[in-house]
Amino acid sequence: MRHRMDPPTHRIIVDERERRSGIPDLLKSVDINVEVKTLPIGDYIVAHETVVERKSLPDLISSVFDGRLYDQCDRLRENFEHPIILMEGNVDEIDDIIENPLTFYGAVSRIALDFKIPIIPTPSAAHTAKLLVSMCLKKDRAAGPFLKKIKKSNDVQKQQLSSLSSLPGVGEKLAGRMLEKFGTPLRTFNASSAELSKVAGLGPSRAKKIRKMLDTKSSLHKKGNQSTLQE
Template sequence: MPECSRPRVYVDEREKASPIPRLLREMGAAVIYTVAGVGDYIVSDRVAFERKTMHDLAASLFDGRLYDQARRLSEHYEVPIILVEGDPAELERVTSRALQVKLALLAISLDYSVRIVWSSGPEESAKIIYSVACREQALKQRPVVIHRKPRLEKLWMQQLYVVQSLPGIGPRLAERLLEKFGSIEAICRASIVELEKVLGYERAVKVYRVIHAPYTSSKAERE
């Protein structure tokens, strides 16, 4: 790995549960949490990583999130990278539609110029991110810039954005939910049975729980 003095890595808040930020700090990186909006690990003005396990890769393809994430990465960063953790040869064990996943990755590479990089696990992922951060910041002398999501000027864009924040909901499912129920308010009033008709049972339960469970702050959880 290239040597450098304390490279900065901006990490999306959603990655706090991952071991990678800790591993990056142990390697000497300065880890700065942010609400990135686009990308999970940002190491320069032109390079950002979206990290996925193989399970998340398959799930994000079939619920529509993968293409949306690839498109936004390519719109905001010159060198967008999807970092997949796992052995490609094991993909058949993760999903019965392994070929469809491989073809989707090829399409993303061709259509959005997204680099697909595989790692054996979090340790190797951290080494890859650290190495690229050093290369960009020390060797190329590039600044770190967070490119946030563009302004959502249309009401329907704002509505889709809100619904996509629900667990497991990508652009296609968000549009289907709004078309079926007519408004965000109606989605929030829907029962699990009603949500299941669009989302399937497991995803419907997760969405219903997020909407209806009492709020518990992170501070309260630590006490």
Template sequence: MNKMLIEIAYDDREHAEILLEQLTLHTDVHLIRKRLMLGDYQINNWLIERKTLPDLALSLCNGRLFSQIYRLSESSCNTALLIEGTTRDIASYDITRESLIGAICSISLSFNMPILRSLSQTESAKILYFCATQLYSREAGLKLDGRKPKRKKNRQLFILQSLPQIGPKLAKRLLSHFNNIEAVFTATEEELINVEGIGRDKARKIREILTQ
């Protein structure tokens, strides 16, 4: 049985010779050097931004970090942040541990972006390879059983959960009942009440937040 060939694209401005050399050791990996407008690596529909700890600290101090993360999060692709290095790398930097932890929490929670952690370029190569093999295996499984990725549905549920007193379960019920979020937003109080778990009070609060 032929081994599945895994394609990993990397930005032509990326300086990570050890990482790239480690990836070439995998006979099932095909590296593609190209100009990426966002991120440093692309695997299928995933963009991965690689930042060393010094780069993360500098971009946090000069205000560039969150504008970069915002642009990355606006991509139509799935996105992740790979942070590489140890605290020794930033021992001389004028930045607190609390500041870094706060930034990482904000990226993970506010931008809904997975964060991968690595100690070195060699370990980063392993992480990228593991990510690639899992993504390719998952894609093969989706093609076999006909399922489609749920990224769009997850976005719809995320938007619905921003409504008053709407958690994950009620968001799923609303989407199932109305089929799309536009129908939810234009529904009357009486129509909203028809959904299990949406009482008069919740329906009124939803209409208030959508119309005020």
């Protein structure tokens, strides 16, 4: 006589972009009920009010420079009681990924101290899956619905401060002073190093680093794009 297997009782909601990571398949292999959806915030919802944003080391570093990181932290904090950032990869490789590791550690410190979001490191996707399972088993599944309507951030000033805070060596206070001096983020980005150095607390050295970062051509740039834009 065949016995009917009970369905998995623990569930994790996974953002559809995480399919390629292989983590959803690892979760299914240990009888976690995986629901794949398009999540506006985060990559995994492991329990009521508990969301996990998974970032590989290269993605975490690039999100610092393009301004995504702090905006994501704002939205995670605004919409979930227990946001978590999961940092996946070998930290020993930071020196090979970024010229100045202090920029990386400054960003990590800001996440932990200013946003009060815990950062948990894992060495690989397999260990990430184990951590997600552990979180899922620890949380009370009956506390309420996983999914909810996510509020969209429409605070322009907060977005402006976030974009400027992504610049090398710039925190929220310096970002505020930049806006006081130049009026808009665009004017700040277009300012010369001499003009930037006049912002109180910034100085010539940091101003040069900011200009170097803004003016250095990205390795992602394709030669054909420039001619297309000029037509």
